[in-house]
Amino acid sequence: MECIVKFDVVHEQETKSLRGLIFVNEDELPNVNQLTEMLTDMKYEVKADPSDPMRYNPVNPQADYQYIHIRELDTGDKTYKEDRDLKNIVSNLLPSQNRPI
Structure with a gap:
């Protein structure tokens, strides 16, 4: 099954909205590895941000x-x-650093 991925490439002066295509199994969404591979195929060498998937x-x-x-x-x-x-509400409610209790 096809999955259309809509994404923004944020430059310093502008933001470009682009689309990509990934083939996934029925009733599934692409995982981080599939998204990274799609972006790499489009000549964007990237890695996923651990705090924001x-x-x-x-x-x-x-x-x-x-x-x-x-x-x-x-x-x-x-x-x-x-x-x-x-996402904004949750990020404001959660502490920004992990601290021991």
């Missing part, structure tokens, strides 16, 4: 973009969109 940072510090953000994963049956409002 929808953000990919460039491996090369000389890259002409700051990061890539996955906006939407669409298989036709399922669509995943990040809920930015919920």
